Amino acid sequence: MKQLFEVKLVFKAIVLAEDSYQAERIATEERGEIVSDCGDPDEVDAGVTFRSRDELSAHAALSQCQWDAMCIPYGGDGNTRIGEILDQLESYDRSLQGRCTKTADMFDERDSAPQPESDALDGAKPPQQPEPPRPPDFRLLVARRHAKAGDHWQWCSMEYIGDNETGGALIEGGEPNVMPDGKLRWTGVPTERVFVTEEQVRQEALAYEARTGKCMQCAGSGQMHAGWNHVDGNRYATCNRCAGSGKAVVL
Secondary structure, three states, X not given: OOOEEEEEEEOOOOOOOOOHHHHHHHHHHOHHHHHHHHOOOOEEEEEEEEOOHHHHHHHHHHHOOOXXXXXXXXXXXXXXXXXXXXXXXXXXXXXXXXXXXXXXXXXXHHHHOOOOHHHOOOOOOOOOOOOOOOOOOHHHHHHHHHHOOOOOOEEEEEEEEOOOOOOEEEEEEEOOEEOOOOXXXXXXXXXXXXEEEHHHHHHHHHHHHHHHOEOOOOOOOOEEEEEEEOOOEEEEEEOOOOOOOOEOOOO
């Protein structure tokens, strides 16, 4: 049965600064780029687990953890909140306390058998409606064409140069190793750089609309991706390009 773990990820980077205080400030400001550049963390520690709301609250008070019962954990369905999962775990634990040893052994054998992800927790929410499709990564499509590469070519770093009208992106990429867990590993992978202009990206998007008849921003669903965070999960809003029609816009 799945549990909730607090996982600590440690990334190490070299920072140029006048003193340790400035180094900490720069590292904090550049943390997004540091995580992106480092790839795999130097340390991973999943030592703390929670099985009740009280345990989570007590840990948050001691460690100043900013995650609470209303947050959404990584690795879940993107919608079920931590509090709901903890309620299911507490209910499961209470049911175990009332069993005799023989009955507990029987249920433990049942629970250890592989189950579909949606049935991993008793009382879990029914499957959510499929999320709206997203449009292709037009910048990546152009980069692959410049690199004369196929669908396995991915970017590992990107540097924007110039402005949104006349500039572009210097993209470094290659064909990474795909691990059993689906993560991409770049160690030892040969890479190359290509430059993709904003105009090339725009033309690629317009060609997509002409070819499919679908809006380049929402892929025909009428709903564009409006962000994600660990509190709300994926968020969508009415597409502001096609006004929710999902159809290609004729300019």
